[in-house]
Amino acid sequence: MGGKRKKGESEGMEGDNDSKNNNKKMKQKSEMLPSSIKNKEKRSAVHAKLKHQKKLEKRKKLKARDASEKRALELGEEPAPKQIPRTIENTREADETVCMPDDEELFVGNDADEFSSILKRDRIPKILITTCRFNSTRGPAFIAELLSVIPNAHYYKRGTYDLKKIVEYANNKEFTSIIVVHTNRREPDALLIIGLPDGPTAHFKLSSLVLRKDIKNHGNPTGHMPELVLNNFTTRLGHRIGRLIQALFPQDPNFRGRRVVTFHNQRDFIFFRHHRYIFETKESKQSDSKGKKAKDAKGDSIAKEKVVARLQECGPRFTLKLVSLQHGTFDTKGGEYEWVHKPEMDTSRRRFFL
Amino acid sequence: MQHDEVIWQVIRHKHCSFMSKISTGIFCRNPYNVTGICNRSSCPLANSRYATIRDHDGVFYLYMKTIERAHKPNDLWERVKLPRNYEKALEVIDKHLMYWPKLLVHKIKQRLTKMTQMRIRMRKLALKTREKIMTTPRKEKKREARREEKAEKAAVLDKTIEKELLARLENGIYDGIYNLPFNKFIETLDTDELQAEDENEEESEVEYVEGNFELEEEDDIEDMGMKNYHISNDEVADDDDDEEVNAVEVRRRSKSEKDEPGKRLKKKPRIHVEVEHEDGAEMQKATF
Numbered sequence: 001m002g003g004k005r006k007k008g009e010s011e012g013m014e015g016d017n018d019s020k021n022n023n024k025k026m027k028q029k030s031e032m033l034p035s036s037i038k039n040k041e042k043r044s045a046v047h048a049k050l051k052h053q054k055k056l057e058k059r060k061k062l063k064a065r066d067a068s069e070k071r072a073l074e075l076g077e078e079p080a081p082k083q084i085p086r087t088i089e090n091t092r093e094a095d096e097t098v099c100m101p102d103d104e105e106l107f108v109g110n111d112a113d114e115f116s117s118i119l120k121r122d123r124i125p126k127i128l129i130t131t132c133r134f135n136s137t138r139g140p141a142f143i144a145e146l147l148s149v150i151p152n153a154h155y156y157k158r159g160t161y162d163l164k165k166i167v168e169y170a171n172n173k174e175f176t177s178i179i180v181v182h183t184n185r186r187e188p189d190a191l192l193i194i195g196l197p198d199g200p201t202a203h204f205k206l207s208s209l210v211l212r213k214d215i216k217n218h219g220n221p222t223g224h225m226p227e228l229v230l231n232n233f234t235t236r237l238g239h240r241i242g243r244l245i246q247a248l249f250p251q252d253p254n255f256r257g258r259r260v261v262t263f264h265n266q267r268d269f270i271f272f273r274h275h276r277y278i279f280e281t282k283e284s285k286q287s288d289s290k291g292k293k294a295k296d297a298k299g300d301s302i303a304k305e306k307v308v309a310r311l312q313e314c315g316p317r318f319t320l321k322l323v324s325l326q327h328g329t330f331d332t333k334g335g336e337y338e339w340v341h342k343p344e345m346d347t348s349r350r351r352f353f354l
Numbered sequence: 355m356q357h358d359e360v361i362w363q364v365i366r367h368k369h370c371s372f373m374s375k376i377s378t379g380i381f382c383r384n385p386y387n388v389t390g391i392c393n394r395s396s397c398p399l400a401n402s403r404y405a406t407i408r409d410h411d412g413v414f415y416l417y418m419k420t421i422e423r424a425h426k427p428n429d430l431w432e433r434v435k436l437p438r439n440y441e442k443a444l445e446v447i448d449k450h451l452m453y454w455p456k457l458l459v460h461k462i463k464q465r466l467t468k469m470t471q472m473r474i475r476m477r478k479l480a481l482k483t484r485e486k487i488m489t490t491p492r493k494e495k496k497r498e499a500r501r502e503e504k505a506e507k508a509a510v511l512d513k514t515i516e517k518e519l520l521a522r523l524e525n526g527i528y529d530g531i532y533n534l535p536f537n538k539f540i541e542t543l544d545t546d547e548l549q550a551e552d553e554n555e556e557e558s559e560v561e562y563v564e565g566n567f568e569l570e571e572e573d574d575i576e577d578m579g580m581k582n583y584h585i586s587n588d589e590v591a592d593d594d595d596d597e598e599v600n601a602v603e604v605r606r607r608s609k610s611e612k613d614e615p616g617k618r619l620k621k622k623p624r625i626h627v628e629v630e631h632e633d634g635a636e637m638q639k640a641t642f
Contacts, residue, residue, distance in 0.1 A: 089508065133485065162483050207502060229518050255528050260519065266509035269502050273511055277519055279528075307523065309516040319502055332486075343494070349501070 219314035224257020238354035274315030
């Protein structure tokens with residue numbers, strides 16, 4: 001209940017902001033500001049009084065709004081349109097690189113980029129997974145689960161090889177991507193995805209990793225090719241990251257497996273989830289089982305049925321956040337960066353890049 | 355002017371700014387010291403005849419000083435560049451320090467070995483890529499964690515995934531594969547059973563007594579269903595067999611049915627009983 005009321009209040013506040021501001025001004029003129037009172041006891045008393053008044057006003061406004069809505073319903077009129085709550089998503093700072101669905105330039109760019117050969121099924125994705133130099137506990141467990149998620153992925157021990165040497169090796173063996181799992185304090189904390197032979201290198205921060213065995217009621221994935229859900233990759237950069245991720249998975253999902261891998265971008269955090277799903281028909285509330293039987297007897301099967309998807313989570317759950325995107329393969333010294341996250345980018349919480 | 359003994363007395367017993375006394379011993383910080391240890395023989399200040407090796411950006415130089423130049427600190431040290439090759443460097447040392455005390459020469463050669471090894475190691479390390487150790491700013495980490503948590507709540511992941519899957523279903527991506535047809539299949543089975551139920555009521559009792567052979571029973575039920583169709587005349591044919599069968603055939607069957615179970619009877623005697631019941635069912639229908 002409390003939650004609901006809170007929501008209502010916030011909605012109410014937006015609409016009536018102007019009148020309230022006027023009230024406030026009036027009050028400020030008539031009364032003294034509580035902060036200007038020197039005596040603490042007096043000050044707190046005045047403050048409490050003000051606060052109480054505010055609360056009362058708010059409640060009154062809410063009631064008035066509800067009443068007007070009810071009246072409108074009774075009279076058969078259209079009630080005032082419900083106010084849409086402001087969220088960070090719909091007040092996002094405008095980004096001129098947000099892709100439009102009819103962006104010719106984008107499509108041409110897509111055809112020319114590094115992943116097009118994989119996404120057009122000219123090449124079959126083949127993934128090399130390796131670790132950082134020092135790797136233990138959760139790292140291997142995480143990699144084992146990654147192997148079960150990504151088809152045609154192979155784990156190679158890191159040894160003491162340079163990453164550049166590994167890139168060279170993978171190129172010779174015709175791998176299409178390299179994933180490096182970086183662990184810190186026995187906890188995977190970063191992911192490096194390198195496209196081969198000349199694809200970009202994306203460095204992600206990895207956080208809130210939950211392994212399969214720690215998920216309640218988890219399922220076990222089958223060996224079918226999973227299908228991919230990439231949500232909310234809107235900007236140019238996001239699009240590119242989306243394609244980078246897409247190129248890790250085979251482009252011919254086996255729908256029989258009913259296995260879905262999701263990369264959902266929300267506020268620049270990429271949430272990874274891995275589910276099994278099933279579609280079920282669910283009767284809506286009006287049609288009872290009796291009614292259904294009657295219908296069946298009639299021979300008509302116009303049931304009021306709704307198709308619902310049910311999910312069962314399996315496989316790891318983690319969150320990625322892009323740190324940098326580098327043009328070309330891994331090269332920290334001479335590499336050319338397409339995008340790097342800088343601290344001054346964090347100054348607004350409504351500015352997103354993916 | 356140059357009194358080594360006096361200088362040493364001062365250094366050792368009064369004060370020397372290069373001396374560093376630590377728990378493992380007394381060492382010397384003077385860059386000209388051959389061994390790095392503070393003692394009489396390897397003190398560069400208290401020895402008027404002294405030699406050492408110094409490193410200038412990877413190039414080794416042999417430094418020598420003699421008492422003749424002690425009054426000119428400007429060119430006190432005579433410097434000779436040592437060749438890069440270790441053997442040749444040793445030869446150069448031997449040539450320049452031919453008449454010097456053997457102990458000093460030995461120390462210098464030891465220093466040369468050490469420094470060559472160090473140079474090799476340094477070059478190897480420089481070629482190697484090393485992991486860069488980064489700081490983890492606590493403030494940023496906490497902020498990210500907070501925002502991540504909120505973003506996850508805003509994402510409503512399960513709902514969005516379900517929605518996406520349903521959208522795909524509607525777009526027909528799963529056509530012909532999906533498990534919805536399976537439900538339809540069950541539905542059709544249900545309808546068949548419902549139609550068959552009318553007659554099953556009596557038979558079920560018998561089944562409790564007799565039936566173990568599920569396969570056989572299923573066949574029977576199908577037969578029943580078929581019959582039902584034909585008697586109720588021209589219902590939409592769902593069963594696979596039905597399309598071929600005509601009303602004429604049915605009659606022929608109903609006559610010949612007693613023969614067919616007879617054939618079955620030879621295989622498994624049990625079925626005999628069931629056939630009788632089918633007859634009973636027919637009787638029922640007649641009464642209907």
